[in-house]
Amino acid sequence: MFDVDIWQEIFSTIRKNKLRTFLTGFSVAWGIFMLMVLLGSGNGLSNGVKEQFAENAVNVMWMWTGETSIPYNGLKEGRAVKFNNQDYDFLTTKSKEVEKVSSRYYLPNDILYSYGKEYGSFETSTCYPSLQEMENIHIKTGRFINDLDMQEFRKVVIIGDEIRKALFKEEDPIGKYIKIGGVPFNVIGVSESKKRNQDNNRSAYMPFSTAQRIFNGGDRVHTFTVTSKMVQTVEEAEAINEKVRQDMANRHAFDPKDKRAMGSFNMLTEYIRTMKIFQAINLFVWIIGIGTLIAGIVGVSNIMLILVKERTKEIGIRKAIGATPFSVIGLVLLESVLITTVAGYIGLVMGVGLMELINFGLEAATGAGGGDNVFFKNPTVDFKTAVSATLILILSGALAGYFPSKRAASVTPIEALRDE
Amino acid sequence: MISIQNLHKSYVTGNNSLHVLKGLNLEIAEGEFVSIMGSSGSGKSTLLNILGVLDDYDKGDYYLSGKKIWGLNETQAAITRNAMIGFIFQSFNLISFKNAMENVALPLYYQKVNRKKRNLIAMEYLDRLGLKDWAHHLPSEMSGGQKQRVAIARALISNPKIILADEPTGALDSQTSLEVMEILKEVNDQGITVIIVTHEHDIASLTRKIIRLKDGIIGEVITNGDLQSYRDRIKQE
Numbered sequence: 001m002f003d004v005d006i007w008q009e010i011f012s013t014i015r016k017n018k019l020r021t022f023l024t025g026f027s028v029a030w031g032i033f034m035l036m037v038l039l040g041s042g043n044g045l046s047n048g049v050k051e052q053f054a055e056n057a058v059n060v061m062w063m064w065t066g067e068t069s070i071p072y073n074g075l076k077e078g079r080a081v082k083f084n085n086q087d088y089d090f091l092t093t094k095s096k097e098v099e100k101v102s103s104r105y106y107l108p109n110d111i112l113y114s115y116g117k118e119y120g121s122f123e124t125s126t127c128y129p130s131l132q133e134m135e136n137i138h139i140k141t142g143r144f145i146n147d148l149d150m151q152e153f154r155k156v157v158i159i160g161d162e163i164r165k166a167l168f169k170e171e172d173p174i175g176k177y178i179k180i181g182g183v184p185f186n187v188i189g190v191s192e193s194k195k196r197n198q199d200n201n202r203s204a205y206m207p208f209s210t211a212q213r214i215f216n217g218g219d220r221v222h223t224f225t226v227t228s229k230m231v232q233t234v235e236e237a238e239a240i241n242e243k244v245r246q247d248m249a250n251r252h253a254f255d256p257k258d259k260r261a262m263g264s265f266n267m268l269t270e271y272i273r274t275m276k277i278f279q280a281i282n283l284f285v286w287i288i289g290i291g292t293l294i295a296g297i298v299g300v301s302n303i304m305l306i307l308v309k310e311r312t313k314e315i316g317i318r319k320a321i322g323a324t325p326f327s328v329i330g331l332v333l334l335e336s337v338l339i340t341t342v343a344g345y346i347g348l349v350m351g352v353g354l355m356e357l358i359n360f361g362l363e364a365a366t367g368a369g370g371g372d373n374v375f376f377k378n379p380t381v382d383f384k385t386a387v388s389a390t391l392i393l394i395l396s397g398a399l400a401g402y403f404p405s406k407r408a409a410s411v412t413p414i415e416a417l418r419d420e
Numbered sequence: 421m422i423s424i425q426n427l428h429k430s431y432v433t434g435n436n437s438l439h440v441l442k443g444l445n446l447e448i449a450e451g452e453f454v455s456i457m458g459s460s461g462s463g464k465s466t467l468l469n470i471l472g473v474l475d476d477y478d479k480g481d482y483y484l485s486g487k488k489i490w491g492l493n494e495t496q497a498a499i500t501r502n503a504m505i506g507f508i509f510q511s512f513n514l515i516s517f518k519n520a521m522e523n524v525a526l527p528l529y530y531q532k533v534n535r536k537k538r539n540l541i542a543m544e545y546l547d548r549l550g551l552k553d554w555a556h557h558l559p560s561e562m563s564g565g566q567k568q569r570v571a572i573a574r575a576l577i578s579n580p581k582i583i584l585a586d587e588p589t590g591a592l593d594s595q596t597s598l599e600v601m602e603i604l605k606e607v608n609d610q611g612i613t614v615i616i617v618t619h620e621h622d623i624a625s626l627t628r629k630i631i632r633l634k635d636g637i638i639g640e641v642i643t644n645g646d647l648q649s650y651r652d653r654i655k656q657e
Binding site for chain 2: 317323324
């Protein structure tokens with residue numbers, strides 16, 4: 001059935017009807033082209049927004065404290081709530097909702113960084129090693145804080161790239177000592193953020209334990225950065241948030257509804273919400289794309305029907321001299337599949353090509369690193385989508401050819417050969 | 421070769437039923453050269469369709485080469501046609517976008533003979549019919565006689581038991597008609613049963629047996645000796 005001959009049969013009919021074949025193919029190519037452009041645009045939008053989230057782990061959650069604003073359990077409002085190291089122990093060992101935890105102790109904002117004659121004030125992020133993963137901190141040279149730094153209260157620091165430029169100019173900072181609030185710290189790494197929020201390049205990272213001890217923190221913790229367990233729905237994400245608030249409220253005797261006593265922000269809720277929107281957009285794009293494709297397929301089917309009518313006599317001759325219904329079906333079906341697949345593939349290549357070109361232009365315009373405010377990023381279609389599109393094409397070709405081929409198979413030689 | 425007993429065939433269109441063949445009996449032996457005649461409406465086309473396994477019948481028996489032709493599905497019918505019967509039509513029925521050689525080779529394509537081999541065989545048959553130089557021409561570039569010779573080559577290539585020719589000279593001038601009949605006679609000389617449907621007396625008179633259909637049954641069978649007198653008779657008509 002699938003030997004060279006049947007293809008030669010098909011090619012000879014296609015060659016004979018170049019315009020018809022072209023027009024048929026065009027509608028399919030257009031359908032696939034549109035599908036690819038739409039999908040690519042959808043992906044671009046989605047990637048752009050994902051990029052915004054990529055600054056942090058998507059399941060990250062921040063918690064901070066303030067003063068109570070609602071009286072609770074006989075306690076007056078206006079009471080300060082303060083996190084401490086026991087809260088850290090609780091979160092890491094007892095809380096089922098929380099996976100990784102990093103405490104932060106705030107150093108004074110005007111704390112001075114100096115190296116030789118150069119000085120400036122920068123933000124200090126005191127943290128646990130796990131923060132690197134939670135906030136996607138990119139280390140340019142050297143290393144991040146490790147557990148040993150924490151245990152031994154080492155006076156080490158990772159400086160942002162802007163701090164390096166301000167203090168060290170062209171000098172290699174690794175292994176050098178800078179003074180922070182008059183205390184010498186060994187620079188063990190340089191971090192660099194390529195993301196939109198380049199403020200990160202103006203902050204330094206210091207082991208939490210060291211900071212708490214050196215800057216007289218006692219067991220005070222100002223904020224927690226945690227990652228929650230991964231969930232799929234907004235409701236689950238909010239439930240996690242509520243549970244953690246409840247735990248903290250129990251520990252510090254405040255009303256869990258009291259937003260001023262303890263503030264929190266759960267990234268996961270926002271992430272899930274946004275991704276739901278993009279899932280909807282993606283679905284919408286598929287529906288429109290498939291709709292366009294169906295229009296193309298109906299076109300092919302229509303033309304194949306006309307073709308079968310035109311070729312009634314030829315089909316009759318073939319049947320008279322021994323063509324089986326199956327071979328006639330094969331002839332029409334394969335021609336339909338061939339036209340849709342080849343044309344669709346051309347549309348696919350052109351659609352993907354256009355999106356790659358746009359991507360190239362975007363990257364050239366915003367710089368290889370992505371630059372600021374990129375809400376449209378990498379608007380391309382992945383391999384899996386292209387493969388499924390190809391499968392859809394072959395299937396739709398078969399679908400388009402099905403009814404015409406049934407019509408062709410039902411041609412009776414007697415009627416076809418009757419002389420008009 | 422062909423044995424038909426009490427053959428009935430009606431065409432039903434809406435509420436009307438047209439009884440075309442009304443208990444027809446027919447015996448054609450192997451190697452015969454027969455023409456079937458009859459006025460329009462006598463059922464000769466219907467008979468030809470049934471003989472050619474292109475159509476089924478309502479009642480009766482039809483044995484082709486000892487095999488009962490009844491209740492075949494389309495695929496079986498197609499295989500039977502391909503193996504046993506060569507068709508020749510009034511309007512040649514060549515495929516317009518295939519050249520002479522490809523047209524001739526087509527029945528072998530459906531026998532799954534490979535391309536090289538079937539084209540070689542097709543060339544052989546074209547050569548035998550004096551059309552070797554026209555092998556790569558399209559039907560539209562040929563004369564009627566040449567087209568009919570291509571069609572004959574196509575009918576012969578699958579080595580059929582029977583050649584069924586439906587008005588084979590209907591579209592040809594008298595000189596060419598005689599040439600075509602000469603070729604069919606040669607085909608018959610090789611032992612292939614040839615059955616021609618025609619309404620032309622002088623064409624029919626070139627065969628060895630004339631079967632005249634009348635109102636769905638055999639009206640008259642004229643053979644051998646009678647044929648000469650038949651020839652004389654039609655000359656006077």
